[in-house]
Amino acid sequence: MTQGIPLNFFLIISTLMFFIGIFGFLTRRNLITMLMSIELILNAVNINFVVFNKYLYPQQLHGLFFSLIIIAVAAAEAAVAIAIIINIYRNFKSIDVDNVDEMKY
Amino acid sequence: MVFNDFLTMRHELILVCMILLVLIIDLCVSKANKTVMIPVAISLFLIHTIIGFLPAQSGVLFGGAYHSEPLTVLMKNILNIGVVIVLLQSAAWLQKEENREKISEFFMIMWATLTGMYFMISSGDFLMLYLGLELATIPMATLAAYVHHQTKSAEAGVKFILSSALSSGILLFGLSMIYGTCGSMYFDTIQTAYGNAPLQVLAFLFFFSGMAFKISLVPFHLWTADVYEGAPVNVTSYFSVISKGASAFILIIVLYTVFHSIAYLWKDVLYIISIITMVVGNLFALRQQNLKRFLAFSSIAQAGFLLLGLLGANEVGMTATIYFVLVYIFSNLGAFGVVSAIHAKTGKENISDYNGLYKTNPLLSLLMMLSMFSLAGIPPVAGFFGKFFLFTSAASAGYYWLVFIAVLNATISLYYYLMVVKAMFINKNDNPIPYFKSDAYTRVGLICAALGIFVIGFWSQIYEIITSLAFGVIK
Amino acid sequence: MFYFLAAMVIVFSILTVTSRKVLRAATYLLFVLIATAAIYFLLEYTFLAAVQLTVYAGGIVVLIIFSILLTSRLSEKAPVASVRQQILSALAAGAGAVLTLLTILKYGFPQESVASEPTSAVQIGNALTSYNRDGFALAFEVISVLLLAAMIGAIVVARREKLKEEESNKEL
Amino acid sequence: MNILTLFVVIPVLTVIAILFSKDMKQTRLISAIGMGIQLILAGILVYSYLGMRKAGITDEFLFYFDALWFKTLNIHYTIGVDGISVAMIALTSIVVFAGVFASWTVETLHKEFFISLIVLASGVFGFFISLDLFTMFLFYEIAVIPMYLLIGIWGSGPKEYSAMKLTLMLMAGSALLFVAILGIYFYSAPAGGQLTFNLLEIAKNKIPIEMQRFLFPFAFIGFGILGALFPFHTWSPDGHASAPTAVSMLHAGVLMKLGGYGAFRVALYLLPEAAHEQAWIFLILTGISVVYGAFGAIAQKDLKYINAYSSVSHCGLVLFALLMLNQAAMNGAIIQMISHGLMTALFFALIGMIYGRTHTRIVSEMGGLMKIMPFLGVCWVIAGMASLGLPGLSGFVAEMTIFIGSFQHTDTFHRFMTILATTSIVVTAVYILRVVGALLLGPVKNDHFLELEDAKWYERLSTVTLILSIAAIGIAPLWLSDMIGFSLAPMVDKINSVTASIAGIF
Secondary structure (H helix, E strand, O other), X not given: OOOOOOHHHXXXXXXXXXXXXXXXXXXXXEHHHHHHXXXXXXXXXXHHHHHHHHHOOOOOOHHXXXXXXXXXXXXXXXXXXXXXXXXXHHHHOXXXXXXXXXXXX | OOHHHHHHOHHHHHHHHHHHHHHHHHHHOOHHHHHHHHHHHHHHHHHHHHHHHOOOOOEEEHHHOEEXXXXXXXXXXXXXXXXXXXXHHHHHHHOOHHHHHHHHHHHHHHHHHHHHHHHHHHEOEHHHHHHHHHHHHHHHHHHHOOOOOOHHHHHHHHHHHHHHHHHHHHHHHHXXXXXXHHOOOEHHHHHHHOOOOHHXXXXXXXXXXXXXXXXOOOOOOHHHHHHHHXXXXXXXXXXXXXXXXHHHHHHHHHHHHHOHHHHHXXXXXXXXXXXXXXXXXXXXXXXXXXXXXXXXXXXXXXXXXXXXXXXXXXXXXXXXXXXXXXXXXXXXXXXXXXXXXXXXXXXXXXXXHHOOHHHHOHHHHHHHHHHHHHHHOOOOOHXXXXXXXXXXXXXXXXXXXXXXXXXXXHHHHHHHHHHHHHHXXXXXXXXOOOOOOOOHHHHHHHHHHHHHHHHHHHOHHHHHHHHHHHXXXXX | OHHHHHHHHHHHHHHXXXXXXXXXXXXXXXXXXXXXXXXXXXXXOHHHHHHHHHHHHHHHHHHHHHHHHHHOOOOOOXXXXXXXXXXXXXXXXXXXXXXXHHHHHHHOOOOOOOOOOOOOHHHHHHHHHOOOOOOOHHHHHHHHHHHHHHHHHHHHHHOOOHHHHHHHHHHO | OOHHHXXXXXXXXXXXXXXXXXXXXXXXXXXXHHHHHHHHHHHHHHHHHHHHHHOOXXXXXXXXXXXXXXXXXXXXXXXXXXXXXXXXXXXXXXXXXXXHHHOOOOOOOHHHHHHHHHHHHHHHHHHHHEOEHHHHHHHHHHXXXXXXXXXXXXXXXXXXXXXXXXXXXXXXXXXXXXXXXXXXXXXXOOOOOOOOOEHXXXXXXXXXHHXXXXXXXXXXXXXXXXXXXXXXXXXXXXXXXXXXXXXXXXXXXXXXXXXXXXXHHHHHHHOHHHHHHHHHHHHHHHHHHHHXXXXXXXXXXXXXXXXXXXXXXXXXXXXXXXXXXXXXXXXXXXXXXXXXXXXXXXXHHHHHHHHHHHOOOEHHHOOOHHHHOHHHHHHHHHHHHHHXXXXXXXXXXXXXXXXXXXXXXXXXXXXXXXXXXXXXXXXHHHHHHHHHHHHHOOOOXXXXXXXXXXXXXXXXXXXXXXXXHHHHHHHXXXXXXXXXXXXXHHHHHXXXXXXXXXXXXX
């Protein structure tokens, strides 16, 4: 179904997505939105792996499995992060980074 | 799979079994006497450590995804020894009222992260490396957030998990490019296929940035101080000692084998990063009042020194780095042991609280002084030997100016280490921390650290053993 | 089809990180993930697409939305960084993106996909349980340990202590 | 066990014994016994060394002992002594012995005091016996670090500042040194050979000249900082002034000698070509040290500062003489090390004793002490005479030899530097005599001084030991200079064997 679409197009999308995620992580001041930026980053990585697998090395499944595993790990990561975030909310009544910044350099 | 394969993987398998064992025993113990879990868990881990030292054959399993060699076994054993001391030093804190309910969880989570580190060390492909890394970091965040009525602790947890997630993202982006250019995730394939195309260089940089987060090299260190200060003392010592040691080990393996072909590149990168890391770590450490923050920045500076060993890019460098990690484990655990013993009794953790400590608690102060000297690299304690060999390996590659900068930085670091010594020995204090007697676990933990600080340096046999193993790995 | 999905991914990604309302951002993220799943379909990785939809879109996003509902007042706008920091971050990210893209385009990957059979679920299952080369049994096992540890950890973090509850009860 | 190893083992045993001592009396008794044994041992060493030489043994280093330590890096525990080290060991044991008695009355944290003092001493002994650069460096740092605690805890005045300054500057010195040692190590063997830290092995091999040029400044400044090389001498006055008596004695008397000794053994001996090339730069610097130190001493009012600056001057003279690179001057340099070590230790001991009575160190506040405490007064005069180079005392021998040596250079530059340095003798005479006059003669400025007592027995023991040694060198300098000269000759030959190939700048 993807005949005629060059590999580079996928890579452009994923790269853009990756850096949008980085941008989001740097500018967002809310813990949950920071987490969402990270999900964007991981998603970009997934696209990379899958596309490489499909276009360049279809005889084995490394890219595919790597994506699967990243998804699983991301789920665990998100679960733990959200558990802590909720815990913070109970303590601070807020989850904005500026409020969380109790410690200073 | 045959029985022998299980033996090859015994470190990981036994530890996972022990996690489950603790889980089961915990179910049988009534809520009132959860503290029983402490001796149970510590003795279990002690057994595990001893088993780790039994000879085992090396081998490659899972088609190359897992490999075990004398060197990896040694690395795991070094980590094990460190963990034993950490556990001993944590006992007093775990016995506190507010932590009693989740003692077993503490052990289980810590061991899970340790399993992750084992897998990192033994990984033969990037998939396992990544998984080990995540296994070593995700549960760790919950350890940082362990004390949840303290806001600092929760903050440490969330900062840790967010920054580590970001770093894994960056690392993975690099890995995806490596996959795209090499077509495999196995180290052995990549090693032969890796060239110096710009994309591969870029991929390496992404990968290295991700790793740099984990070892908290400047400029990827921003999370370190907050996490170290916020997390409970014992968790901090686990972070700064064990997890950093493991990351250093894996960096050795990856740089020396997988990225061997672009050594010229990563040497340049390490050269710059190590200077920045030493300088920034030192400059920030100078200004700290909180001992945990202080040790955090000092450990950043130590990570900068560590890179010098890697720069050697030869057997000497490998040996020196592993040896330095071993020394660093003991010296830092000595320091953290004292901090944690005092914190458990009095809740104090500022440098100024330590004023006049020598008058009331001479032994603790002495151990602290030795650890500080060891971290600063002063003879006759082990730190001197660690630093000497580390710098020797950098010099062996001809980096004399770098060595000079590093030794000057070591001198600067001596300044702030001496400030701690000064607080304990010279400063006067009207109400110093009163004399107290630590419990048996803590004392054993402290004695172990002190012995290590003294023995490792003089006993050249340890160095020779590491050398003999390191020589086997370089291809 | 692909171009539509591509545009969708990019646009919604940008919206995710710029939207001031958290819940809306989460919804945009959901769209991004669904579009990505569609791309996997295009690439004939149906299993992965399914996992993406269930675990990622279904699991993680739902988790995120729940936590948003639990922690923030919906009408409130999420705070953002100062304009200066935004510009700096945008410059940094933009520069990184341009650099990376240039390097990728320069590398010269082969442009055409190799004709291949779609991967079947059986293949994936075989690979998952194989402990030879190109098998992923070990990874599978380690993932389970990871999930176990994460679960224990999440429980430790989320569980309230009795002590504290009693105190807060007293206060009430 | 090798007699040299005992020099490190006995201090360690003493430290352990002190740990178990019960009160101050026991502590100081143990220290005195330990260091007494050390002194006797040094006597035996000198005797048997001379005996062996007389018996015709011509090895460069006697009591040679070698044990492999770290195999891969070829680090050994190598010890051995030649005449120079024997002399330095004898000096150290005398000064440490006197130092223990000079600090007889330390009360606060006495255990810790004596432990630090003896650890320092063991570092110094270890340094002088090692022939392996690694152990040398190790002992060097062991000797420096206890200084921090000694000054920081038991010092006076701005002690924390001085202690920190001293430690950091000396450690910065060791940083330079470290680079030099590593550089020497990696060029210590011809291509393919086993790299070594062993001084004797390295000396057999020629280090490439480019490398020497790079390493020599590191090595020389590294040791030079300890030897009060201008402009790196600033730790010395502050450190000496703040340190407690015994520590000043040890530091000025012995520790600063590590600088001269090391500069000779490592920088000059192992990097001779570069030494010839670059000597002129450091000659200028050391020349400044000599003169600046002397003038600095004139300007000071505090007894300790006066003596500290005079140490800068005298230690500068040691380095100055070494850089003359000929037998006579070097011989003088080493005698000067011994002589200065003894007399500066005596000075600091006396200052400590006087300060302990008058509670002031400002010259203008004292006077007429000769009448009140004749013993100390006489000792002071003797020390002063030695310092300004009166014939019959050690200072004269040393300075004469040095200037004879340096006049052997006939070019203008060396002549000029020598004359510059000799002016320091005059200046030294000025400040020494001025202090003697103000301190000992004239009216008593403060009535309460009249009630002060003269020296106690332990103080007498301390000073008499030092004075006897000074007089011994002054009266019979020949045996010392023979002992040194025998060992020095081959080394100087080696250093000078390269002159032909190098066109010096002057």
